[in-house]
Amino acid sequence: MADIKLDISPMYEGERIRKDDLWVELGGPKADGFELSLSAPMDEIQDGRVTVIGPELKDIKEGSTIPFGMIFKVGGEKIEKDLESIIERRNHALLSYISGLMHLNQRYDIWMRVGKSLAKKGVTSWKEIFTPIIDLYKAEMPFIEKMEITIITDPAKVKEELAKAMAVYKTRDERAKGLHDEDVDVFYGCTLCQAFAPTSACVVTPDRPSLCGAITWFDGRAAAKVDPEGPQFPIPKGTAMDAVSGEYEAINEMASKRSGGEYSRMLLYTFFDAPHTSCGCFETIGFYMPEVDGIGLADRDFKGATPNGLPFSTMAGQTGGGKQVVGFLGMGILYYLSPKFLQADGGWRRIAWMSKGLKERVKAGIDEDMMAKIATEDDAKDIAALKSFLLKVDHPVVNGVTRKVDGKKITEGWVLEDISDEIKEKVLAYIEKTGGDINIDTVKSEMALSENQFMQVVEALQADGVLE
Amino acid sequence: MGKVIAVTGKGGTGKTAVTAMLIRYLVKNSGKKYRILAIDADPDANLADALGAKAGKTIGDMREFVQQSRFTASPDTDKQALLEAKLFEILLEEEGYDLLVMGKPEGSGCYCFVNNLLRAVMDKTTANYDLIIIDTPAGLEHFSRKTIPDLDDLIVVTDESRRGLTTGERIRDTAREIELQYKNLYVIVNKVTAGSKDKVLENAKGIDLLVIGTIPYDESLAKFDLVGDPLMGLPDESPAVQEMTQIVGKLGL
Numbered sequence: 255m256a257d258i259k260l261d262i263s264p265m266y267e268g269e270r271i272r273k274d275d276l277w278v279e280l281g282g283p284k285a286d287g288f289e290l291s292l293s294a295p296m297d298e299i300q301d302g303r304v305t306v307i308g309p310e311l312k313d314i315k316e317g318s319t320i321p322f323g324m325i326f327k328v329g330g331e332k333i334e335k336d337l338e339s340i341i342e343r344r345n346h347a348l349l350s351y352i353s354g355l356m357h358l359n360q361r362y363d364i365w366m367r368v369g370k371s372l373a374k375k376g377v378t379s380w381k382e383i384f385t386p387i388i389d390l391y392k393a394e395m396p397f398i399e400k401m402e403i404t405i406i407t408d409p410a411k412v413k414e415e416l417a418k419a420m421a422v423y424k425t426r427d428e429r430a431k432g433l434h435d436e437d438v439d440v441f442y443g444c445t446l447c448q449a450f451a452p453t454s455a456c457v458v459t460p461d462r463p464s465l466c467g468a469i470t471w472f473d474g475r476a477a478a479k480v481d482p483e484g485p486q487f488p489i490p491k492g493t494a495m496d497a498v499s500g501e502y503e504a505i506n507e508m509a510s511k512r513s514g515g516e517y518s519r520m521l522l523y524t525f526f527d528a529p530h531t532s533c534g535c536f537e538t539i540g541f542y543m544p545e546v547d548g549i550g551l552a553d554r555d556f557k558g559a560t561p562n563g564l565p566f567s568t569m570a571g572q573t574g575g576g577k578q579v580v581g582f583l584g585m586g587i588l589y590y591l592s593p594k595f596l597q598a599d600g601g602w603r604r605i606a607w608m609s610k611g612l613k614e615r616v617k618a619g620i621d622e623d624m625m626a627k628i629a630t631e632d633d634a635k636d637i638a639a640l641k642s643f644l645l646k647v648d649h650p651v652v653n654g655v656t657r658k659v660d661g662k663k664i665t666e667g668w669v670l671e672d673i674s675d676e677i678k679e680k681v682l683a684y685i686e687k688t689g690g691d692i693n694i695d696t697v698k699s700e701m702a703l704s705e706n707q708f709m710q711v712v713e714a715l716q717a718d719g720v721l722e
Numbered sequence: 723m724g725k726v727i728a729v730t731g732k733g734g735t736g737k738t739a740v741t742a743m744l745i746r747y748l749v750k751n752s753g754k755k756y757r758i759l760a761i762d763a764d765p766d767a768n769l770a771d772a773l774g775a776k777a778g779k780t781i782g783d784m785r786e787f788v789q790q791s792r793f794t795a796s797p798d799t800d801k802q803a804l805l806e807a808k809l810f811e812i813l814l815e816e817e818g819y820d821l822l823v824m825g826k827p828e829g830s831g832c833y834c835f836v837n838n839l840l841r842a843v844m845d846k847t848t849a850n851y852d853l854i855i856i857d858t859p860a861g862l863e864h865f866s867r868k869t870i871p872d873l874d875d876l877i878v879v880t881d882e883s884r885r886g887l888t889t890g891e892r893i894r895d896t897a898r899e900i901e902l903q904y905k906n907l908y909v910i911v912n913k914v915t916a917g918s919k920d921k922v923l924e925n926a927k928g929i930d931l932l933v934i935g936t937i938p939y940d941e942s943l944a945k946f947d948l949v950g951d952p953l954m955g956l957p958d959e960s961p962a963v964q965e966m967t968q969i970v971g972k973l974g975l
Binding site: 267268269270272273339343346358359360361363423426427430431433446447458462463466467468469472473476477479480485525533534535536537554557588 | 757789792796797798800802803804806807810811815820830831832833834835836838845846847849850880884
């Protein structure tokens with residue numbers, strides 16, 4: 255076997271093995287298949303070894319499809335568990351570098367084809383294909399000090415090992431889902447939509463996917479790896495200037511550069527201070543309603559008017575195009591599931607209204623105690639109705655929001671800026687009618703006043719000398 | 723990448739039939755010289771049907787699958803690799819050629835990212851072929867999204883009418899507007915009735931269009947169309963097939 259020299263080059267990466275050129279098909283839509291990369295202690299790895307469980311390549315009928323599993327064991331001083339999936343994701347490229355070998359998809363969906371061209375070269379064993387793979391890995395990832403490969407072609411054994419691999423994938427996914435902004439050193443930027451929104455500079459973090467919803471932090475990482483000069487690029491995050499509002503020097507610099515100097519600051523978790531730029535086709539929009547000191551949220555599929563009288567399309571038109579508009583913000587759906595969701599503004603405690611479809615879609619992310627307190631189009635179609643709803647459910651915006659992230663009280667609750675004669679008369683009439691026996695529920699429902707606002711009027715009446 | 727040829731034209735001109743006949747001719751007569759990829763980019767036509775292939779899922783379906791995968795797949799899924807695999811899954815490997823069906827356009831939402839992935843995957847896919855033949859609607863929409871590669875030859879199929887020929891002019895304008903690059907613009911005039919060939923050529927010359935074939939009105943072809951039989955089965959001596967010899971020659975194949 256020492257004589258066989260495979261053609262190995264990145265130029266073969268997109269090579270397809272067509273049906274006519276097929277020697278053996280591994281996994282794919284018609285058979286079980288999996289790939290699994292595992293880290294192991296150095297003394298448990300026999301470097302360079304390829305073990306085969308099941309039929310050898312030369313003994314498999316030409317043109318057939320077989321169940322297939324491959325387990326790569328890697329070891330090295332710098333190798334941690336977290337690197338396993340990163341190493342595994344490189345399988346697609348590195349295996350494809352071999353001319354005559356096609357590798358598609360990942361994990362339990364792998365689909366490989368060995369081409370007849372390898373048979374012509376004299377290849378007969380799995381070892382001849384996979385020994386060079388070990389060299390490729392070590393060359394590209396020098397932190398891999400030892401590597402050994404197990405190839406499984408015995409159908410029953412593939413099934414058995416696949417079941418074990420599924421458990422590993424599951425654990426990895428759970429860890430990935432629990433990944434937060436503080437756990438990573440690099441965020442990713444995206445300027446893919448600058449064709450439509452020239453000053454838009456999207457930041458993609460584990461907690462905050464792109465506004466369009468399509469790009470997660472993992473996608474940013476994958477794309478930036480392929481082409482760091484492309485539309486998705488790394489932002490080494492450095493230390494936060496303000497962890498609550500999500501202000502980072504590196505992001506400010508990026509925003510300034512990528513917006514062509516239009517913006518000099520851009521904060522991740524807020525609506526009110528240098529909010530994230532909004533592109534052209536964000537999935538949802540948030541809008542501040544000063545009348546209730548709360549935020550409303552609508553998704554693209556909601557065609558009606560929100561309580562402020564504007565439909566999604568109008569607000570999106572005003573906000574989009576790469577603008578930074580205080581009081582309006584485009585957001586991707588997955589951001590709603592993050593604990594960092596608008597955390598500087600009070601998070602869910604600041605949300606007063608949502609389109610029903612959106613509320614249903616992201617309910618897993620909504621704080622449980624807020625679920626019933628957020629109105630939808632069924633509860634409120636305008637500001638007046640929204641006010642009575644919020645009073646009725648005792649929404650935090652009414653008496654002031656204490657934000658969850660640091661326990662700081664950030665809003666004062668509803669206050670009457672101008673105590674009109676009309677409202678004074680109303681309150682006076684109410685006090686006379688009840689003979690001073692005040693029921694706060696009636697105050698809310700009949701006069702649409704919060705307790706604080708009611709007391710404001712009473713104090714004004716006392717100052718006027720009308721009340722004692 | 724190999725040579726890329728797009729066949730376009732208005733509905734009813736027989737554009738899809740001409741595309742199918744071109745593929746039929748190459749598969750039967752070029753002795754496997756070319757690895758051929760056929761792309762059905764016209765949602766209103768049915769190239770697969772004309773070729774006798776059984777089409778299933780489309781590129782549009784797979785794009786949607788990947789678009790939704792953020793809710794369903796594992797978080798660290800490489801979406802480009804996923805799309806690449808999904809596209810290979812729907813590739814129809816037929817006798818002498820492969821076929822991809824573009825399918826429906828995007829739904830609502832932002833497809834910037836997934837279309838970007840699609841461009842990369844399509845570049846990789848098309849690099850595997852010597853000849854790529856695309857059946858595309860006259861609006862050339864897929865080209866404006868750059869999801870299919872730039873062209874060597876753009877062929878406009880028209881009927882013999884003077885008005886039909888002006889489609890060629892309009893497509894030339896559309897191509898310019900969307901900055902579609904091509905080397906040659908050709909016209910194939912279909913369903914030409916006896917005695918009108920000279921007039922057709924004269925008309926075309928008047929608006930600076932190069933006609934590379936005039937396909938006579940063909941009884942056998944009409945019959946195939948009537949029953950809906952795939953055009954792969956057309957007899958070699960059918961006048962339409964005969965004309966293909968000349969067309970293929972002019973295309974330098």
